[in-house]
Amino acid sequence: MDNNATTQPRQCVLEAQTQAALACWGNAASPHGVGQQAKRALQQAKQVMAGHLGCRSSEIVHTSGATEANNLAIAGVFEAEQFRRLPRRRILISAIEHPSVLEVAEALETRGALVDQIAVDGMGLVDLADLRTKLSVETLLVSVMAANNEVGTLQPISQIAKACKSVGAFFHTDATQWLGRMPLNVADWGVDLLSASAHKLHGPKGVGLLYRRAGIPIAEQQHGGGHQGGKRSGTVDVPGVVAFAKALDLAAKQSDWDLVIALRERLFEGLQREASPVQRISPHEGCLPNTLNVRFNRVDAEALMASAPSICCSPSSACSHASSRPSHVLLAMGLGGEAARECLRFSLSQYTTAAEVDQAVAVLSKAARYVRSALCEVA
Known part of the structure; x- marks a missing residue:
């Protein structure tokens, strides 16, 4: 993804x-x-x-x-x-x-x-x-x-x-x-x-x-x-x-991008259901058919990825991932630094399957609950 x-x-x-x-x-x-x-x-x-x-x-x-x-x-x-x-x-x-x-x-x-x-x-x-x-x-x-x-x-x-x-x-x-x-x-x-x-x-x-x-x-x-x-x-x-x-x-x-869009929406709906509270950052319309950027409220994106290493996604562009700064794209869109650090990008392909989407929802939701609970214990 x-x-x-x-x-x-x-x-x-x-x-x-x-x-x-x-x-x-x-x-x-x-x-x-x-x-x-x-x-x-x-x-x-x-x-x-x-x-x-x-x-x-x-x-x-x-x-x-x-x-x-x-x-x-x-x-x-x-x-x-x-x-x-x-x-x-x-x-x-x-x-x-x-x-x-x-x-x-x-x-x-x-x-x-x-x-x-x-x-x-x-x-x-x-x-x-x-x-x-x-x-x-x-x-x-x-x-x-x-x-x-x-x-x-x-x-x-x-x-x-x-x-x-x-x-x-x-x-x-x-x-x-x-x-x-x-x-x-x-x-x-x-x-x-x-x-x-x-x-x-x-x-x-x-x-x-x-x-x-x-x-x-x-x-x-x-x-x-x-x-x-x-x-x-x-x-x-x-x-x-x-x-x-x-x-x-x-x-x-190839013209099966409608299937990819359906999988993208399945991914967001699953995360919304299982990993809430989440926020959709990508636009609903006028968007790449394969791309979904999601904010996991109160979950640091790097910590979330570390807790779900089997899921391939990214907090920002791969070419800027080495930087510790939040995404310049999200900042330019008006997100604050903390909110930008809670966002993950998912980008599907025509090889992505429904089973993989469901697995990602399950793994990321479990990881999000774990990171939030750890944060509460520290607090």
């Missing part, structure tokens, strides 16, 4: 990756026959992915994952802009972004960027009025994730894109949690840049993508060969890209 952190790779995806590693082991940048065979496999995979994104294959840059794609998008656009005679330096990001967006923006501040955050409401929805107030002709880039990884809130991407275009700002979205779970079309959304990662949709780790609309200037962040049209140097992981395309193709053909 921690599929927003990573997913179990599909067997057929791993098989496609292995077959490509054996048959297309050449360097796709090499001019000889073996290299060109790898290049053809890469091009075919990119065409599949472009079809699902609604873009041209030439607009896809392959990366090691969404973290690198986010860095390439934000830092790449900022650095490319600085070659202009009067460069723009203002960057807007939402207050609930993934650390790979928040921290690259923070790093750019040391290089002259003027970064501001867009507020969100109690459901984690971007405040469009706040966005429009902060937008100006000096704004270079806006970055707002499509679907939040901790609470599942879906953002009004096309409305944000329209607001950005009204002042000539570029718009980037981290669609890591969205891709493979709901339809996505970059043209319909109106985004300029989009990041995603294979391992969030039952693909392999270590491979991601950046969609870059044709004509968007971007400075290479990895130097050493001018690969991928000078956007990202390094030998492309052809087997990984083939596997990514396979995983995306399979995800797009």
Whole structure:
């Protein structure tokens, strides 16, 4: 129940990756026959992915994952802009972004960027009025994730894109949690840049993508060969890209998310019945079909997880779990520090079963009662 952190790779995806590693082991940048065979496999995979994104294959840059794609998008656009005679330096990001967006923006501040955050409401929805107030002709880039990884809130991407275009700002979205779970079309959304990662949709780790609309200037962040049209140097992981395309193709053909939603609701209803008092933090509507964030009142989330080690869930993003601070997402949504420390994120997949949901309810409810009773004894 921690599929927003990573997913179990599909067997057929791993098989496609292995077959490509054996048959297309050449360097796709090499001019000889073996290299060109790898290049053809890469091009075919990119065409599949472009079809699902609604873009041209030439607009896809392959990366090691969404973290690198986010860095390439934000830092790449900022650095490319600085070659202009009067460069723009203002960057807007939402207050609930993934650390790979928040921290690259923070790093750019040391290089002259003027970064501001867009507020969100109690459901984690971007405040469009706040966005429009902060937008100006000096704004270079806006970055707002499509679907939040901790609470599942879906953002009004096309409305944000329209607001950005009204002042000539570029718009980037981290669609890591969205891709493979709901339809996505970059043209319909109106985004300029989009990041995603294979391992969030039952693909392999270590491979991601950046969609870059044709004509968007971007400075290479990895130097050493001018690969991928000078956007990202390094030998492309052809087997990984083939596997990514396979995983995306399979995800797009599956339509049983209604079952996942039913299991998500079964989970919350069970916790509400057996582990009360609990509070639903994720929105009922406009939410990822697999994601549920729950507050266990008067139960520290870390203590709850320690008391239920068989249940895979998370108090926050896996990339920020090492920090002792409460979730910045929950704080931005208006929760206090104590309340934020009592929240757990559950993220299901199409492999999750009703039996697993019922087991999680039983184990977590017992653990919650134990932690509360221990707290009472201390008090």
